[in-house]
Amino acid sequence: MSTATDALQTRAEILKLARMLERDPAELAYLEPVSLADLCALRDHVTDVLFNANSSTLNRLATASKLLPAGLTATISERAFGPLLSARMAGRLEPEAAVSVASKLPTPFLADLAVELHPRRASAVISLIAPAQIAAITGELARRGEHVTMGRFVGHMGDPAMAAALGAMDNTTLLRVAFVLEDKDRLDHMIGLLQQPRLTSLVATAGQEGLWLEALDLLGHVSPERRRQLVANPLALDQAAVEAIVATVVKHELWPEVQVLAEHDAALRNRLASVHGT
Amino acid sequence: MGGAKPAEEAFETLRAQLGGELPEGLRKLDREQLVHLDAAVREARHRQAQALAAAGDRALSHVPRLLRGPIRRITG
Numbered sequence: 608m609s610t611a612t613d614a615l616q617t618r619a620e621i622l623k624l625a626r627m628l629e630r631d632p633a634e635l636a637y638l639e640p641v642s643l644a645d646l647c648a649l650r651d652h653v654t655d656v657l658f659n660a661n662s663s664t665l666n667r668l669a670t671a672s673k674l675l676p677a678g679l680t681a682t683i684s685e686r687a688f689g690p691l692l693s694a695r696m697a698g699r700l701e702p703e704a705a706v707s708v709a710s711k712l713p714t715p716f717l718a719d720l721a722v723e724l725h726p727r728r729a730s731a732v733i734s735l736i737a738p739a740q741i742a743a744i745t746g747e748l749a750r751r752g753e754h755v756t757m758g759r760f761v762g763h764m765g766d767p768a769m770a771a772a773l774g775a776m777d778n779t780t781l782l783r784v785a786f787v788l789e790d791k792d793r794l795d796h797m798i799g800l801l802q803q804p805r806l807t808s809l810v811a812t813a814g815q816e817g818l819w820l821e822a823l824d825l826l827g828h829v830s831p832e833r834r835r836q837l838v839a840n841p842l843a844l845d846q847a848a849v850e851a852i853v854a855t856v857v858k859h860e861l862w863p864e865v866q867v868l869a870e871h872d873a874a875l876r877n878r879l880a881s882v883h884g885t
Numbered sequence: 886m887g888g889a890k891p892a893e894e895a896f897e898t899l900r901a902q903l904g905g906e907l908p909e910g911l912r913k914l915d916r917e918q919l920v921h922l923d924a925a926v927r928e929a930r931h932r933q934a935q936a937l938a939a940a941g942d943r944a945l946s947h948v949p950r951l952l953r954g955p956i957r958r959i960t961g
């Protein structure tokens with residue numbers, strides 16, 4: 608990945624940290640010179656501190672919830688605890704009990720909770736949530752433009768849930784989520800769950816929506832086979848698209864990522880050669 | 886803006902708050918920035934503790950009276 612793309616990922620990481628600390632991301636702009644790896648490590652440490660704080664109280668509440676039916680626990684979660692504390696509690700409940708409570712909560716509340724939840728702390732719960740409910744929550748998060756939140760979760764889902772989540776995203780959302788995906792090692796597998804027509808439509812969407820950075824980043828993180836599936840046909844890019852791609856490649860140093868597009872479009876190939884030669 | 890030593894102290898204060906874990910790359914930050922980050926973490930912890938205390942009281946009002954005693958015994 609280029610250093611320029613790293614800078615964009617860094618901003619996403621600062622956004623996640625700012626959310627956790629309930630701060631405006633602009634307040635934490637001084638973290639931009641810190642490396643992406645160090646920022647991820649910092650967020651992990653802050654996550655641990657906040658999730659371990661008040662541990663005994665949260666554990667006692669989780670124990671007490673065993674005395675209550677799931678419906679009442681859901682009511683208490685929504686009306687008394689709210690999304691932040693419910694997110695802190697989620698990983699402390701028995702996963703089956705947590706899923707039972709979640710099944711009784713409204714989708715907007717679960718979307719609020721998802722924003723606050725740290726997937727690593729509730730991985731077992733996430734993996735048990737029914738694909739239909741995952742699709743509903745994903746649809747709500749997509750409507751809110753919560754790409755970073757969705758990007759944190761996808762890696763913790765099984766294939767049926769992941770496929771349901773992908774089905775609830777339009778191509779624009781999918782490209783943006785893929786760009787900020789927390790576990791990029793799963794990107795190839797995730798994209799592999801899409802049918803061929805949708806795979807090829809992603810590049811078309813990138814052109815229509817001006818999402819070439821997201822598309823090039825995606826191409827840079829998938830296997831050669833998946834790249835061939837994503838760019839399976841001649842592209843016939845118009846002049847504006849060629850210029851937009853070249854500008855993105857030059858600005859973010861994405862020369863290896865653009866190769867597969869260049870192989871499928873002569874105009875792009877020629878334009879890149881002229882830029883690279885200057 | 887502090888010198889090298891105060892920045893080192895602020896780094897150590899933040900590291901202690903984070904349970905002794907802090908990436909070395911954060912030494913790039915100056916004292917003021919480290920103090921800001923430390924305050925942000927501390928305040929988030931404080932807000933969480935306050936929210937939890939208030940939520941515990943609210944939660945009991947939703948619990949049937951019969952179960953409030955057993956719940957109180959567990960939650961302390």
